[in-house]
Amino acid sequence: MKKQILMASALLVTAVAFGQKKELREVAKNIKKGDLEAAQSALNQVKQIATANQDYETEYYFLEGLLGFESAKKGRDVMNSLSKASQAFTKVRELENSQKGKFTSQIPLKEAVDLATQQGTSAYERKDYKNAKKAFEQVYRLSPQDTVFLYNAAVLAVQDKDYDTALKHYIELKNLRYDGAETLYLAKNKQSQKEETFTSKNQRDLMVKSGSYINPRTEKTPSKRGEIVKNIALIYVEQGKNDQAINAFEEARKAFPKDATLVIAEASVYLQLNDRNKFKELMEEAAKLSPENADIQYNIGVINMEQGQLEAAREAFKQALKLRPNYTDAVLNYSTTYINEGNALIEQMNALGNSKADIKKYDELGQQKDMLYRKAVEFMEEYIKVQGNETSVLEQLKNVYGALGDTANFKRIKALLE
Known part of the structure; x- marks a missing residue:
């Protein structure tokens, strides 16, 4: 009798697993033909069982991400859809832990990143900082190597006066040891007489050779580490957490003791706190670290x-x-x-x-x-x-x-x- 019960249980598990597979195929089919409501309905029905089963969990999150991406493409609650897509695709990558994984390799990464970038840029141009910050964060979540977009999201959160979100992003950037320094390749457009930036030295040099551009130069932008810690500290000051602001600098300066930008940033916080003597002391310290800095x-x-x-x-x-x-x-x-x-x-x-x-x-x-x-x-x-x-x-x-x-x-x- 016991064997019969065990056999029945095994058959039941097999039947449930087969049902999950069938439901997930139905989701994929509906996404492919553009019936997103039916896809969402089917996905909702299978969620509890699929996410508890290692065999189908990855596929579930892949389809959830795909559904979010397709919804965003169709202009349906774009920001939330992009957020759902990026969260689901991140889960797929975590579960497979390989860029060559079965579902990771199918993620429409370039298209999703392009869409999020377009949405962010468009919102920024409209001065819609609330949606711009959300879109740029999703670019980073989709493509974690593009850290500059998390930095952009932090800057826009400050402009949106969303200091909690800005603080969260800046702390994440600090923990990532994001530097943000860039090499800019510049030349002056002969026709417009305006200096323009090129994506690479080769591109800039080719345009100069063509005769359309003159006065090529290369510029190294400063590290953003100091600015990031400064903004963390300034947000703490804004929130009345002055001790945490000072601690943020102490921690950063232990990690980067010769970084003059950090010293300048700390000085600016003391200026904000109206401690002019400490401001002066720190600026004199910064002058020793960076004697060529006119500012x-x-x-x-x-x-x-x-x-x-x-x-x-x-x-x-x-x-x-x-x-x-x-x-x-x-x-x-x-x-x-x-x-x-x-x-x-x-x-x-x-x-x-x-x-x-x-x-x-x-x-x-x-x-x-x-x-x-x-x-x-x-x-x-x-x-x-x-x-x-x-x-x-x-x-x-x-x-x-x-x-x-x-x-x-x-x-x-x-x-x-x-």
């Missing part, structure tokens, strides 16, 4: 200027200009240090009385003020002589000549602005 010197100048340390500010601005001779903001701020110093004397002058001693002091301070203004003028005049007529510099120069009462030079600069 670091500029920021050191700005913080020194804010703290009233004008000589230190001037030295930093001059160093920034040495590294980048056309650094307009550095020129403006360098001249502003003298203007501010002169303006401070005006306050002293206005506080004086009408005594003989006060009148004498007033004249002395007035001469000192004018001398400081002239130092600002000399520096800006030298800059435009070398770098050309930069509007913002000319505006500041005109205003200082006005304050000096130098009508001739005021009119000269005003004419250059017209």
